[in-house]
Amino acid sequence: MKAVLFDMFGVIARVQSPESMAVLERTAGADPDRFWAAYWSERPPYDRGEVTGPGYWQAVFAHLGISPDRRLTEELTAADLRSWSEIDRRMVDLLGRLADQGLVLGLLSNIPEDLAARYEATQPWLERFAVRGLSCRIGSAKPEPAAYEWCVRELGLPPEEILFVDDRAENVDAARRLGLQGHVFTSEEELRVALEAALT
Template identity: 75%
Template structure:
């Protein structure tokens, strides 16, 4: 193994908490089930960078039969970004350990531009990644093969020399089908154990 390619949300950064989801829903108003259906139905183009934040929220609200004004759009974007901004310090510490051992680190994240810019402005540990495959910048998102292949090209490595780490089974399955080694993330300690097995002969 020459490199570890990390997912971000659900691995390094936390998924939306019940509290942050409630805060976002409070800004949006209306029926929660309809809101979250529209939220996810419109998300893929936003993650790929096909639309920006205001256009995304226009689409979500259109699905709900409403038209947001500038202030509501701004508030929705702010609440959405806040809901994805909590980081797991244990995972960040593991990144530092791997980098210190000489392991090449890559990142493959489904992330919209506004959130990518927020992380770049606030999270210095992003500099540890030799390759950052941010869906909004590469024009493809997991589990599309194009997203993984972009990272492999940038890493300059064949699939079998890269370990892909993600918390979603569909994303892990897609990486495995391309020939990558995979780890379905359930927590930092389980990942640490898995990494120990592949690194026990020394730095990659």
Template identity: 55%
Template sequence: MDAVLFDMFGVVAMDQSPTVREAMVEYSGHGHDAFWAAYWAPRKDYDRGDLDGPAYWQAVGGLLGTAFSPDRVERLLSLDLESWSRLNEESVELVSELADARVPLGLLSNIPPELAARFEERHARLLELFPVLGLSCRIGHAKPEADAYRWCLERMGAAGEVLFVDDNRSNVEAARALGLRGHVFTSVPELRRALGRP
């Protein structure tokens, strides 16, 4: 492996906190299925930076038939940020090992503006491990769009084989279509085996 391009959430950081997910649904005043359908529908636009947090939550509210007040938007935005803010320390340890071994690293994350700012504030040392940071809201492309991968590859300058690691199979398949190797992340031990780093 000449270089590794990582996904953030579900790999280096944890997926959404189940506890906070429940709190978001309860606070919204809507049913579980309706809330999550509305939550995900405009998410790609939010991740790409086409919407900021308040505009995103107004879009979610519109799909739910609710005009969220500014106070409710602020609370939902706060809960959303909290739900995505946990690191996978086992993954961070592996990334640190790769960085110490001078393996070229990149991060390609679908991440909205407010969450990117939070990670820069709270997890700067983690982000510094990645010389190439492909944050969707900053590069204007979100996975599985081909230009999201190309943006990272151009800046990584890897002359050989690049492994893309993501917990979302469709994102991995999109990377493979561009000639990258792909690994669907399920656990750090399994990823270590794929990297030959027991």
């Protein structure tokens, strides 16, 4: 193993908390089940950079039968960005240690442009990554093969020399089908054990 390709959310950054999800539900003023069905069904084009933030929320509003509203769009965008902004500092520290050991680090994240820009403006540790495969900029998202293939080309290494780390088994399985090593993330401690095994 010469490189580690990391997922962002659920690995380095935390997924949405119940509290942040409740804020989104209250802001939308919609039935929670209907809201989340609309939120996720329209997310792929947003993650791939095919629509802007306002375009994404307009599509969500259409699902919910809500008239487009600029103020509500701005409030939901702000709440959505906050909901994805909590970092696991232990994982950031681990990135630093891996970089100091000479491992090449890559990032492959399903992330919309609004959130990518927020992270770049506030998280200097992103500079640790030699390659950043952000779905909104590479035009493909996990588990689409093209997303992994883009990262492998940019890393310039054979797939078998890259360990892909993600909290979703379906994303890790997709990477393995392309020849990458894979680890389903559950904790920083278990990842350290897996990294030690891969390096021996």
